[in-house]
Structure formats: C-alpha cells, structure tokens
Amino acid sequence: MSGSLEQMYQQVILDHAKHPHGRGLVEPAAGHLAGESHQVNPTCGDEVTLRVDVRTDDVGPAVVSGVSWEGQGCSISQASVSVMTELVTGREIADVRQLDATFHALMASRGKGLDDDAALDALGDGEAFTGVSQYPARIKCALLGWAALKDSLARSGALADPTGGTDD
Amino acid sequence: MTAADTVRPAEALTASELAAVRADFPLLGRTVRGGKPLVYLDSAATSQKPNVVLEAEVEFYEQRNAAVHRGAHQLAEEATEAFESARAAVASFVGADDGEIVWTPGATAAINLVAYAFSNATAGRGGAAAERFRLEPGDEIVVTEAEHHANLVPWQELCARTGAVLRWFGVGDDGRVDLSDVDSVIGDRTRIVAFGHVSNVTGAVGPVAELVAAARRVGAYTVLDACQSVPHLPVDLPALGVDFAAFSAHKMLGPTGVGVLYARRELLEAMPPVTTGGSMVEVVTMEATTYAPPPQRFEAGTQMVAQAVGMGVAAQWLDELGMARVARHEQELAAELLRITEIPGVRVIGPTDTRDRLAVVSFVVDGVHAHDVSQVLDDRGIAVRVGHHCAQPLHRRFGVAATARASASVYTTVDEITAFREALTGVRAFFGAE
Ligand SMILES: Cc1ncc(COP(=O)(O)O)c(C=O)c1O
Numbered sequence: 259m260s261g262s263l264e265q266m267y268q269q270v271i272l273d274h275a276k277h278p279h280g281r282g283l284v285e286p287a288a289g290h291l292a293g294e295s296h297q298v299n300p301t302c303g304d305e306v307t308l309r310v311d312v313r314t315d316d317v318g319p320a321v322v323s324g325v326s327w328e329g330q331g332c333s334i335s336q337a338s339v340s341v342m343t344e345l346v347t348g349r350e351i352a353d354v355r356q357l358d359a360t361f362h363a364l365m366a367s368r369g370k371g372l373d374d375d376a377a378l379d380a381l382g383d384g385e386a387f388t389g390v391s392q393y394p395a396r397i398k399c400a401l402l403g404w405a406a407l408k409d410s411l412a413r414s415g416a417l418a419d420p421t422g423g424t425d426d
Numbered sequence: 427m428t429a430a431d432t433v434r435p436a437e438a439l440t441a442s443e444l445a446a447v448r449a450d451f452p453l454l455g456r457t458v459r460g461g462k463p464l465v466y467l468d469s470a471a472t473s474q475k476p477n478v479v480l481e482a483e484v485e486f487y488e489q490r491n492a493a494v495h496r497g498a499h500q501l502a503e504e505a506t507e508a509f510e511s512a513r514a515a516v517a518s519f520v521g522a523d524d525g526e527i528v529w530t531p532g533a534t535a536a537i538n539l540v541a542y543a544f545s546n547a548t549a550g551r552g553g554a555a556a557e558r559f560r561l562e563p564g565d566e567i568v569v570t571e572a573e574h575h576a577n578l579v580p581w582q583e584l585c586a587r588t589g590a591v592l593r594w595f596g597v598g599d600d601g602r603v604d605l606s607d608v609d610s611v612i613g614d615r616t617r618i619v620a621f622g623h624v625s626n627v628t629g630a631v632g633p634v635a636e637l638v639a640a641a642r643r644v645g646a647y648t649v650l651d652a653c654q655s656v657p658h659l660p661v662d663l664p665a666l667g668v669d670f671a672a673f674s675a676h677k678m679l680g681p682t683g684v685g686v687l688y689a690r691r692e693l694l695e696a697m698p699p700v701t702t703g704g705s706m707v708e709v710v711t712m713e714a715t716t717y718a719p720p721p722q723r724f725e726a727g728t729q730m731v732a733q734a735v736g737m738g739v740a741a742q743w744l745d746e747l748g749m750a751r752v753a754r755h756e757q758e759l760a761a762e763l764l765r766i767t768e769i770p771g772v773r774v775i776g777p778t779d780t781r782d783r784l785a786v787v788s789f790v791v792d793g794v795h796a797h798d799v800s801q802v803l804d805d806r807g808i809a810v811r812v813g814h815h816c817a818q819p820l821h822r823r824f825g826v827a828a829t830a831r832a833s834a835s836v837y838t839t840v841d842e843i844t845a846f847r848e849a850l851t852g853v854r855a856f857f858g859a860e
Pocket residue numbers: 470471532533534535574576577622624625626651653654674676685816
C-alpha cells in the first residue's frame with residue numbers, strides 16, 4: 259500500500275470507524291433544545307441521522323450537551339461523525355461553529371493541512387483527516403456528519419439563541 | 427438472441443490482436459497514483475476511445491466543419507455527408523435503416539424524447555397520426571426493478587403528467603428480472619413496456635424476447651435501454667422486435683454528448699415533435715408551423731456533428747473487429763471477473779454463472795464499505811465504480827446502499843482482472859475485517 263493510502267486511513271480513523279462514539283439515537287433531555295437532521299450523500303448512498311441536545315439556561319452560553327446518531331457508510335464518513343461527536347459534546351455553540359469552520363478549511367487544504375497549529379490542535383482526532391483532503395471524491399464523506407450537525411443545530415433553534423454566538 | 431448463442435461461433439481475440447487493440451487506445455497507456463499502470467475496469471460507466479475516433483473528430487473540425495443541412499457551399503455539403511454517413515454506419519451497426527436513427531445527446535435524452543412524445547400526443551399534439559400514443563388515466567406503463575434511473579424516472583414523470591400508472595417486474599435473488607407474474611403485470615391497460623437489455627449493475631441479459639412477446643399480445647409499445655448491450659454484443663434491433671431503443675456513444679468507444687434513439691420508421695412518422703425550433707420545420711408562419719419528416723423532426727437546433735461522426739467511426743471500428751468476437755472475448759472476461767466469488771467475504775450482486783450475463787460485476791465485501799474497497803483498488807491503479815450506479819431500487823432490493831462494480835470492455839485483459847482479484851483479496855485485511 260502506498261503512503262497516501264496509509265495517510266488517508268490512519269489508525270485513528272480505522273479505530274473510530276470500528277468503534278464509533280455516539281452511535282444510537284438518544285432522547286433529548288427534558289427542557290433542552292433538540293434538533294434532528296438526516297443527511298445523505300447521493301453519490302454513494304451514505305446516510306446519517308443525527309440528534310443534538312442543547313442546554314440553554316440564563317447563567318451561561320448555550321452548550322451542546324449531547325450528540326447521538328445512526329447511520330451507515332464508509333469508514334471515512336463513520337469515523338468523521340464519531341470524531342465530531344467527541345469533539346463537540348460539552349462545547350459552547352460558538353466553539354462548535356469555530357471547529358466546523360476549521361474542519362471545513364482542513365478539508366479544502368488538498369492534503370496540505372493547516373498553517374494554524376492551534377486551530378489544528380483544537381480538532382483533536384479530526385486532524386487525522388488531513389489525508390482525506392487529497393481525495394476530492396472522499397471529502398464529502400468526511401463532511402456528512404458536520405452537515406448533519408449544522409442542520410440539526412439550526413433546527414433546534416439554538417443558532418437563533420442570542421447566547422449562541424451568532425455574532426461571529 | 428442470448429449472449430451464449432451469439433458467442434459460440436466466433437473466434438477469441440489472439441494475444442497479438444488484443445495487444446493491437448490496446449495500442450489503439452492512447453489513454454490505456456497512462457499511469458495513475460504515482461506511476462502505476464492504469465487498470466481501467468469502469469467501462470460500463472464510460473469506455474475509452476480508440477485513435478480513429480479521436481482523429482475523426484479532429485479531422486472533422488480541421489477539414490469539414492460547417493452547419494449541416496443548411497447552405498449550399500462545399501463545406502456544408504461535406505459536413506452533411508459526414509453526418510449522414512455516420513447515421514448510416516450506426517444504423518447498420520444495429521441492423522436498422524438510416525431513417526430509424528435519431529441523434530440525441532445520449533441515451534437519457536433518447537428515452538426522455540420517447541416519454542415526451544407520448545406526453546405531447548396526450549396533450550393533443552401531432553394530430554390524428556399521434557392518437558396512437560395518447561395515454562388515458564389508468565393506462566399502465568411497465569418497467570423493471572433493475573432499471574437504470576434513466577429508464578425509470580422519465581416513466582414516473584410521464585405517469586405524473588398523464589395519470590398513467592407505473593407497474594414493474596421485481597428482480598429475483600439471482601439478480602434476474604422475475605417474470606413469474608407476467609400475465610398480471612402486463613395486461614389490457616399496458617401501453618408501454620420499458621426495460622434494459624443488459625443491467626448496468628448485475629450484467630444480466632434481460633428477458634427481451636419474453637417481454638416483447640407479452641407486450642405484443644396486448645398491443646403495448648416496447649422501449650429497450652440498449653446502453654449496456656450495443657457496446658458488447660451483436661445487436662439487431664429490428665430482429666429483437668422492439669419499437670424503440672436507446673444507447674449512448676460514450677459507452678461504445680465513441681464521444682460523449684451523442685447517442686441514438688432508434689424507433690421503427692412508422693412510429694417516428696407518427697410521433698409529434700418534442701424539442702422544437704430551427705432545423706426541424708417545413709413551413710413557419712407567425713400563426714403555425716409544419717414539421718419536417720423524421721429523423722430531422724426530432725433534431726432541433728444545431729447538432730453535435732463532430733461527435734456523431736465519431737460515433738459512426740466507433741461503430742465501424744467495432745464492426746471491423748466483429749461484435750461476435752468482441753462478445754466472445756468479453757465472455758472470457760466475465761468468467762474471470764466472477765472468480766471474485768472465490769475470495770472470502772466477497773458477495774456478487776447478480777448472476778454468478780456466465781450464462782446470459784456480461785462482464786459487469788457488482789459486489790460487496792463483508793465488513794468493508796464499497797467506497798473503502800475502491801480506495802484500496804485505486805491505490806493500486808485499479809479503477810472501479812462505487813455507489814448505486816444510478817439504480818437505487820435495485821440496490822434497495824438487495825439491501826445494500828452501495829456496491830463496487832468492475833466492468834470490462836473489448837480492450838480489457840485477463841491479466842488486468844487477475845491484478846484486480848489480487849488487490850481485492852487484500853482489502854479485508856487492510857480494514858481489519860477478518
Ligand atoms: C443501463 C443504462 N441506461 C442508461 C444509461 C444512461 O446513459 P447516458 O448517461 O449516456 O444518457 C446508462 C449509463 O449511465 C446505463 O448504464
């Protein structure tokens with residue numbers, strides 16, 4: 259196997275694909291905002307249904323308190339949802355937006371990665387997807403879960419919440 | 427006519443003939459993914475092109491380019507001559523008359539042309555002659571679960587526009603169309619029966635003779651999607667007895683952007699036009715327009731002349747090699763492809779015997795998604811297709827969202843398929859699926 263294949267299928271990705279985080283839809287907690295989104299990749303039939311649970315209170319900014327999902331697809335799409343779930347759970351909406359932007363930038367980098375080390379570090383295991391960005395046909399696999407997250411947050415109403423950091 | 431019948435008498439391609447064939451396709455000589463020789467197993471999606479086809483397009487632009495069927499200058503004459511000779515070459519390639527071949531941008535456009543002709547007739551266009559194509563609410567259009575979306579969605583839309591009802595034949599576990607309920611599916615209300623000659627997913631040859639006979643019993647029209655048969659088998663459309671057929675140049679060694687609608691002359695004469703505008707008219711006044719006879723009636727606007735010329739040359743190239751020999755060669759490739767069933771964890775969607783099936787093999791690998799399978803193959807320079815191959819209902823029937831598909835053409839070698847099988851053998855280990 260050549261180097262670029264191994265760069266793409268890093269062990270972290272294979273591990274996440276085999277043992278994904280957040281799989282299995284969970285009922286939202288009472289009193290929280292909740293949103294669900296179903297996303298499909300029409301070219302390969304990959305699918306994900308993702309639910310977010312957002313805790314809002316008067317004390318602080320809105321926080322993604324839970325992400326759960328159900329789906330089927332290639333190892334890249336499954337691992338990506340898993341990594342994303344770990345990454346965004348417990349984070350403020352504004353941070354989640356930042357992570358989403360960073361991950362999209364990484365996917366647009368054509369295998370070069372990001373110059374901003376701090377931003378890359380913030381992606382945690384998400385950094386392992388740098389190799390995927392060399393393959394235009396696979397980028398949408400990696401972005402499927404992120405699209406579902408964004409859409410479910412929008413549906414939950416959390417993005418409209420003034421504490422949700424819409425002022426970016 | 428079955429694949430087996432047509433294949434038996436022909437001689438296989440010799441090694442030197444096959445080498446000569448390959449040398450004719452410049453693209454097959456390139457490398458991919460860091461210097462690896464290309465193993466192109468995606469010909470069912472689109473084929474590569476021999477030099478003669480590429481040269482014919484260049485020659486047309488360099489020497490003959492002019493608008494066809496217009497103008498009396500020498501170039502216009504030569505361009506028209508090239509365009510019409512190409513039509514004759516394609517017609518004779520499928521046993522048809524020149525007047526039965528309409529140029530279209532491809533098979534999808536050809537099938538839509540038929541559907542919209544029925545629609546326009548239903549709206550009262552085309553006068554008395556077109557009455558025969560009128561659909562009433564409750565009329566039935568029959569397809570199969572194995573269809574490419576191009577031979578399904580246009581019929582769903584036609585039903586939606588006219589109140590006709592779509593019915594279909596299912597597919598058996600072996601991937602073949604199940605005709606056990608033929609007498610209840612095709613009946614008095616059936617007006618159109620549309621089906622594929624060869625499935626682009628399973629490679630199975632469809633039950634053309636049975637469907638044509640059943641449609642004739644009730645006076646229904648037949649529409650054959652011949653995209654995956656014409657490039658690989660000797661096909662005589664009039665002998666098959668279908669009313670309409672569609673195929674694309676780009677799958678049969680020709681250019682993109684051109685294809686063909688075949689229809690029996692009598693039907694073309696009666697059909698109302700679909701796309702209207704220049705070049706398809708007789709007399710135009712501000713009040714009304716009369717239309718040219720077919721095939722021009724269905725060829726509105728400036729045509730894809732260079733591509734049509736290329737398609738004619740592709741048909742001649744295949745004709746010279748001999749379609750029976752092409753089919754014989756590909757029969758051997760089909761058998762080689764089917765040997766992937768010997769690899770643990772690999773399951774073929776479709777017939778696993780070589781009877782009445784071509785060298786198009788879709789498969790799943792236990793525990794590894796099709797996308798991941800193809801990525802590993804691609805890393806070795808092996809190009810296969812992944813996804814639902816524009817046949818979602820068929821994939822749903824088999825409970826899979828996506829398959830990988832390896833498909834061959836006249837230039838494919840046994841060695842390439844061996845390389846593919848070797849690469850496929852390592853896939854499960856790479857993903858730890860064993
Ligand atoms: C069986 C079948 N029908 C129809 C089509 C559509 O052909 P085109 O995209 O050239 O119009 C294809 C090819 O994609 C096919 O394989």
